[in-house]
Amino acid sequence: xxxxxNPKMIPFFIALFPQFIDPLSGSVALQSLTLGVTLALIGVLxxxxxxxxxxxxxxxxxQQLVILELANKFASITFFGLGLGLRLATEQE
Numbered sequence: 001x002x003x004x005x006n007p008k009m010i011p012f013f014i015a016l017f018p019q020f021i022d023p024l025s026g027s028v029a030l031q032s033l034t035l036g037v038t039l040a041l042i043g044v045l046x047x048x049x050x051x052x053x054x055x056x057x058x059x060x061x062x063q064q065l066v067i068l069e070l071a072n073k074f075a076s077i078t079f080f081g082l083g084l085g086l087r088l089a090t091e092q093e
Contacts, residue, residue: 021031061067
């Protein structure tokens with residue numbers, strides 16, 4: 001459902017799918033549906049695997065204050081760097 005309401009997915013499909021669809025090999029609609037379902041299944045499998053891995057380590061990581069402190073510092077540095085990069089990118093000379 002997320003891909004259906006995501007406006008970035010429409011150009012993605014338009015740019016990517018024609019390379020893998022052959023009108024001479026059968027129904028274009030069926031080929032498009034097959035590719036779309038395959039892409040959706042791969043997405044569900046990848047996100048599902050991420051959820052399982054994170055769930056496995058979530059409890060033990062939340063109990064270690066050092067890891068939480070490092071994660072917060074890393075996030076702070078990352079957001080500072082992104083903000084600085086945005087500022088430099090939008091500066092007018």
